[in-house]
Amino acid sequence: MSKSVPVFKIPDHQVAGHQALNGQLGPLVDESGLFYKPLKGDRGLREADFYKTFLADVRVPDHIRKFFPKSFGTQTLEASDKSGPLPHLVMENLMSKYANPSIIDFKIGSRTWYPEATDEYIDKCFKKDRETSSLYLGFRVSGMQIYENQDLGYWKPDRKLTITYTADDVKLILKKFVSSNQASDFKKEPDCKFASTVYGGSSGILAQLQELKSWFEEQTIYHFYSSSVLIVFDKGSLLEGKKAVPTIKLVDFAHVVEGNGVLDHNFLGGLCSLIKFISDTNKDC
Amino acid sequence: MSKSVPVFKIPDHQVAGHQALNGQLGPLVDESGLFYKPLKGDRGLREADFYKTFLADVRVPDHIRKFFPKSFGTQTLEASDKSGPLPHLVMENLMSKYANPSIIDFKIGSRTWYPEATDEYIDKCFKKDRETSSLYLGFRVSGMQIYENQDLGYWKPDRKLTITYTADDVKLILKKFVSSNQASDFKKEPDCKFASTVYGGSSGILAQLQELKSWFEEQTIYHFYSSSVLIVFDKGSLLEGKKAVPTIKLVDFAHVVEGNGVLDHNFLGGLCSLIKFISDTNKDC
Numbered sequence: 015m016s017k018s019v020p021v022f023k024i025p026d027h028q029v030a031g032h033q034a035l036n037g038q039l040g041p042l043v044d045e046s047g048l049f050y051k052p053l054k055g056d057r058g059l060r061e062a063d064f065y066k067t068f069l070a071d072v073r074v075p076d077h078i079r080k081f082f083p084k085s086f087g088t089q090t091l092e093a094s095d096k097s098g099p100l101p102h103l104v105m106e107n108l109m110s111k112y113a114n115p116s117i118i119d120f121k122i123g124s125r126t127w128y129p130e131a132t133d134e135y136i137d138k139c140f141k142k143d144r145e146t147s148s149l150y151l152g153f154r155v156s157g158m159q160i161y162e163n164q165d166l167g168y169w170k171p172d173r174k175l176t177i178t179y180t181a182d183d184v185k186l187i188l189k190k191f192v193s194s195n196q197a198s199d200f201k202k203e204p205d206c207k208f209a210s211t212v213y214g215g216s217s218g219i220l221a222q223l224q225e226l227k228s229w230f231e232e233q234t235i236y237h238f239y240s241s242s243v244l245i246v247f248d249k250g251s252l253l254e255g256k257k258a259v260p261t262i263k264l265v266d267f268a269h270v271v272e273g274n275g276v277l278d279h280n281f282l283g284g285l286c287s288l289i290k291f292i293s294d295t296n297k298d299c
Numbered sequence: 300m301s302k303s304v305p306v307f308k309i310p311d312h313q314v315a316g317h318q319a320l321n322g323q324l325g326p327l328v329d330e331s332g333l334f335y336k337p338l339k340g341d342r343g344l345r346e347a348d349f350y351k352t353f354l355a356d357v358r359v360p361d362h363i364r365k366f367f368p369k370s371f372g373t374q375t376l377e378a379s380d381k382s383g384p385l386p387h388l389v390m391e392n393l394m395s396k397y398a399n400p401s402i403i404d405f406k407i408g409s410r411t412w413y414p415e416a417t418d419e420y421i422d423k424c425f426k427k428d429r430e431t432s433s434l435y436l437g438f439r440v441s442g443m444q445i446y447e448n449q450d451l452g453y454w455k456p457d458r459k460l461t462i463t464y465t466a467d468d469v470k471l472i473l474k475k476f477v478s479s480n481q482a483s484d485f486k487k488e489p490d491c492k493f494a495s496t497v498y499g500g501s502s503g504i505l506a507q508l509q510e511l512k513s514w515f516e517e518q519t520i521y522h523f524y525s526s527s528v529l530i531v532f533d534k535g536s537l538l539e540g541k542k543a544v545p546t547i548k549l550v551d552f553a554h555v556v557e558g559n560g561v562l563d564h565n566f567l568g569g570l571c572s573l574i575k576f577i578s579d580t581n582k583d584c
Contacts, residue, residue: 124410124564129434149414152564181560231571275466277575279409279437283568286516290562 020044022091027109029157029170030119030242031266034094042094042102047110048086050102052093057268062088062103064267071235078229081222081264083108108263114168114250116191119156119242119265122284124149126240128271139240146177147184151291152284155179156242160190160197161249169198181291188295191245194253206299212247212260213296219245220296222262223289230282237278239269243288305329307376312394314442315404315458315527316551319379327379327387332395333371335387337378342553347373347388349552356520363514366507366549368393393548399453399535401476404441404527404550407569409434411525413556424525431462432469436576437569440464441527445475445482446534454483466576473580476530479538491584497532497545498581504530505581507547508574515567522563524554528573 022042024034034040042050053062065085068074086104093100109115126148127139146154155176159168171187179187186204190197192212193204213219223243247260307327309319319325327335338347350370353359369391378385394400411433412424431439440461444453456472464472471489475482477497478489498504508528532545 129429144414151561231575234575276436277568277572279568279572282571283562283564286567287562287564290516290519 020046022050022094024094025049025107025109027112027115027117027159029117029159030121030173031157037095039093039095039097039100042091043107043110047107049083049105049107050089050091051105053088053101053103058101058103060270061266061268062101064270065103065105068236068267073233073235075229077225081226081262083263083265108244108246108261108265112246112248112250112259114161114248114253115246116160116249117244117246118158118187118191119244120153120288121148121156121240121242121266122153122288123239123241123280124152124284125280126269128237128239128269130271131269147179148284151179151181151184152287153243155184155187158187158191160187162196162198163253166196166198169196184291185295185298188292189299192295192299208247208249208252208258209296209299211252211258213292213299217260219247219260219262220289220292222260223285223292226262226264227282227285227289230278230285234273234275234277237271237273237276238264238267238281239271241266241270241281243285305331307335307379309379310334310392310394312397312400312402312444314402314444314455315406316442322380324378324380324382324385327376328392328395332392334368334390334392335374335376336390338373338386338388343386343388345555346551346553347386349555350388350390353521353552358518358520360514362510366511366547368548368550393529393531393546393550397531397533397535397544399446399533399538400531401445401534402529402531403443403472403476404529405438405573406433406441406525406527406551407438407573408524408526408565409437409569410565411554413522413524413554415556432464433569436464436466436469437572438528440469440472443472443476445472447481447483448538451481451483454481469576470580470583473577474584477580477584493532493534493537493543494581494584496537496543498577498584502545504532504545504547505574505577507545508570508577511547511549512567512570512574515563515570519558519560519562522556522558522561523549523552523566524556526551526555526566528570 025043032040039052084106088101089104090099090101127136143149148154157173159170161168189204189206192208194207195202195205242265244263247258252258307329310328317325324337371389373386374389375384375386412421428434433439442458444455446453474489474491477493479492480487480490527550529548532543537543
């Protein structure tokens with residue numbers, strides 16, 4: 015019998031980053047629950063390096079590893095843009111266990127560049143941090159989707175809008191995120207029906223963010239620039255009376271540098287700001 | 300009988316900011332325990348405004364007010380540069396109760412400018428934040444003095460050096476700060492004799508910084524740019540077997556802006572970084 019050929023496809027639930035649509039280069043997933051991120055250029059190599067270092071780093075406590083995607087080295091496969099075989103970083107597909115996930119990608123930090131970067135890179139990032147909400151809020155919404163229902167599918171606001179969200183915009187979408195009524199309809203007041211289930215409780219989003227924060231108040235190993243915190247729950251399942259599985263994950267590690275004995279005050283400040291927004295939303299709901 | 304004329308003099312223990320030496324414009328103190336900061340230009344007016352607003356702000360909890368200098372409005376007196384009568388901000392002289400204080404002035408935040416500032420001001424601050432330790436550590440040492448003993452007086456390292464301290468430099472001076480042996484002698488290993496008295500305990504520097512931090516994890520009223528946290532204790536008294544009175548104070552409010560419902564993630568990140576340095580020093584000692 016011949017070995018079955020793995021089928022790679024475009025991820026269903028990618029909200030930020032380069033996407034493998036219309037023959038572009040982007041990540042692929044397979045049916046076994048793996049996610050393949052193409053390794054092209056310096057960024058790709060840096061991210062692969064980070065995963066390798068991180069995996070072997072005994073200084074990272076086990077209870078913190080759950081916030082990072084599992085990684086399984088690299089594998090060469092046909093790139094999504096048909097340019098030929100390309101090494102890919104192999105990771106768990108964070109979305110494979112969700113039927114209909116609602117997701118927000120928060121790029122954390124008022125500053126997305128590290129001091130040792132080139133002037134050109136710093137200028138580019140500095141400009142974008144000022145033009146988006148990063149400088150003001152300590153993070154920006156890099157992308158998001160909210161599951162509406164079987165008929166309407168997902169509401170995915172334009173990234174050009176989400177990255178410039180004001181404090182009030184963020185408060186509103188955090189309410190919409192945990193509401194049962196239509197997110198895309200701005201005339202509807204969000205009902206916040208799922209706030210306590212998703213944000214609250216001992217295993218909710220806030221408890222997980224607090225656990226991550228505690229680590230950032232201690233760790234001086236890594237500084238995470240331009241990394242994101244994803245918050246996810248399975249709204250589809252929740253609407254059917256099944257479990258929400260609220261989860262946070264750290265992603266995007268192409269710009270992680272050594273901490274050299276100093277706290278990652280840029281990430282920590284942004285993370286505290288995000289926690290405050292979610293905590294206030296949970297109280298207001 | 301004629302009313303006695305108040306005697307104004309140059310403060311004994313000013314470690315940062317403009318100083319009234321050699322006929323320059325700077326703050327003055329009197330013998331009743333008051334500190335007079337000259338109000339010149341936009342900065343002075345902004346700081347006076349802040350004190351006025353802050354004094355009347357019912358949103359600031361009482362247990363947080365103790366971290367701010369008491370203020371008593373403005374008063375016109377002869378400027379220290381002999382340029383004539385000038386309005387001065389009247390505050391408590393934070394150092395009047397100390398016989399021989401050791402002091403460090405930490406300017407908090409990896410960024411000393413606010414988003415709404417002019418491009419010229421932003422460029423100037425941005426350059427300085429990159430050239431000093433602000434960007435790396437989340438704060439910089441704006442000035443300091445360590446009391447040695449009656450013969451040697453104070454060790455006051457050059458501000459040009461302190462603002463560029465590395466992580467290792469900061470660890471070293473935090474040890475020297477709480478040591479009984481000569482701080483200015485770099486061949487002597489600091490003995491950390493006063494670490495637990497100054498940094499530790501329920502009323503030590505760390506407990507006070509934690510209390511301040513808790514407020515910054517909640518408050519969205521003010522963003523403090525280019526403000527400093529002073530840490531002080533009376534090393535002179537301690538050497539005589541009297542009390543150390545370890546104290547933290549927030550100072551310099553010429554660049555405080557409204558928080559508009561967002562955490563001061565820039566200050567909070569820097570404050571967490573400073574707490575980590577002091578906490579590690581206390582453990583190492």
